[in-house]
Amino acid sequence: MTTVIAFIVIFGALVFFHEFGHFIFAKRAGVLCREFAIGMGPKVFSYKRDETTYTIRLLPIGGFVRMAGEDPEMVEIKPGYRVGLLFNQDEKVTKIILNKKEKFPNSRIVEVEYADIEKELILKGYPDDDAESLKTFSIHPQAVLVENGVETQIAPIDRQFGSKTLGQRFMAIFAGPMMNFVLAFILFVVIALLQGVPTNEPKLGELTPDGAAKAAGLKQGDIIQSINGLEISSWSDVVEIIRKNPNKKLDFLIVRDGKEKDIEVTPKENVVDGQKIGIIGVYSPVEKSPVQAVASGAKDTYFWTTQIFSMLGKLVTGQFSINALSGPVGIYVSTDEVAKSGIYYLMKWAGILSINLGIMNLLPIPALDGGRLMFFVVEALRGKPIDRQKEGMVHFIGFALLMLLMLVVTWNDIQRFFLK
Missing domain, CATH: 2.30.42.10 (PDZ domain)
Known part of the structure; x- marks a missing residue:
């Protein structure tokens, strides 16, 4: 049970800091962040505050920040649709009800002639109470679409990830791995403060x-x-x-x-x-000196960064076999061993894992942060972005190959630790 708790705490901290990096820099750039998730799969816990839903999901294999404009997420409101509209005191639309309009008896029913909820933020249509007149309705930038009782905030173009400057997008992605190095540095400094240098x-x-x-x-x-x-x-x-x-x-x-x-x-x-x-x-x-602790934290962060890069180099040159790689199962077993040595060793192990996660995510592999950063570099060099569909296909293939690698590594771990 101690190992399980230690593994969950370490995993949660690594993912939290990584995703928090993405989240905080995306928010600073003005991107609408719909969800901040720890884990994958079905939701176990969710809490909404302001524009963001914070969730914990069942499978401990990562996390994500769902940013507006990154995925096809909004329903297209086509001509001929009948929608219900609710307004604020300034007569701006705050809710667009797509179905089950009977649950909103105060809404104004409109047959849509034209709608743009990203750029112009207007909806033109014929209200039921004045069917002969084409009316133009102004949509509030934080209006929501309501479908099957579920509200989804609209994302005007200036709130979407793709509308931000190259520098803002680069930092929003780079900040994830960066925060893993920050976490490792903090852990090493805390160890040095408590144990001494x-x-x-x-x-x-x-x-x-x-x-x-x-x-x-x-x-x-x-x-x-x-x-x-x-x-x-x-x-x-x-x-x-x-x-x-x-x-x-x-x-x-x-x-x-x-x-x-x-x-x-x-x-x-x-x-x-x-x-x-x-x-x-x-x-x-x-x-036990704060100055010495900070210096020691920086030294340890640098040391383990170079060590991990060295091992990656050996993997590329064939001096290090893929069979020696470890996935979640291997990390769990190693955490069990480290936990027996005490809390300081466990904190150091967490720092090393955090650096490892940061480095892995910076590799120019499609579907990882490094792959996305590579596309940003290409965009900077050619002066315009690569077609999003082509980029999406590259990331999809990369993700599939990563999942295949994860399965192979996990199976090797199971054989190594439980079937030997």
């Missing part, structure tokens, strides 16, 4: 209860001046001497509370990769 000072960090250091009388915070008469200038010097002297007595000259003190310590023997080394049960010293 390792330093190279010759100062003892936390001691293990059963270590030789504690048994000899050393304490956390002791500053090591010398070992066996050798002057110590860094923590690296301390580690090197201890590792080279298993089961040998070492004379530590330390400073505690401003006073020097001699303490004899015998490192225990430990075998690592077939080599005998000495250990005394002391963690490296750490510094």
Whole structure:
């Protein structure tokens, strides 16, 4: 159950931050965002606020922000249709009832002659109460269509994604992966604030209860001046001497509370990769500083970004087999292992996964954010957008191939972890 909860929390955070990036930059550009969804498939929970419906869906395989103009979404109001109209105090149409008009007895029934709910925002028609006169009705920019009792807000052309500048559209798509890097950075900074940032000072960090250091009388915070008469200038010097002297007595000259003190310590023997080394049960010293934490967060984000790019390079060059890739099943199993090591390891794992998600989405693969960004680059170079139907077909094929890859990876995970 702990693993399930950890997996759901991590997955939810990764998807939320990713989609929030798309959402916030689309909203800033003035795009009508109809839905902000975590998960896919049937709705489990929904809540509407202002123009957006926030949903949680059944299948934990992603999320999306449904932006106006991205999908065929509006019913075309053709000449001859009979619709009901409701107005506000300014005599602008706020609701266009397409069917079941009897449920709106106060609506004005009109036979449509012409309607444009995207650019002109007008509807021309013959009202039942004045059938001989062609009337022109002004439509409110936030009017809704009502079909089968369900309201759908209209999307004037200036509220649609495609009407925005190339820069605005680029940022709305790029912001998703960008926020995954931001999340990873935040997680690494929080870890550094809570755990501290390792330093190279010759100062003892936390001691293990059963270590030789504690048994000899050393304490956390002791500053090591010398070992066996050798002057110590860094923590690296301390580690090197201890590792080279298993089961040998070492004379530590330390400073505690401003006073020097001699303490004899015998490192225990430990075998690592077939080599005998000495250990005394002391963690490296750490510094809890906001400035150091921010620097550490940036350093860890950069390190894991380069590591993941390196693995991608090996995949492209054939040094890394596709069978080694993991999907949701593999991530779940890995999360189970990491969860056993504690909350800090789990937070670090979430940060690594977030960077991985950000990088994967930036790859120029159709149906992914990187694929869409690639089309924006082509648009910038040629000075005009690519035909939307052709672009849509490319993304559809890309999505189908991604789903096929997901099935293959998931099956490999099942064989690797449950059928071996």
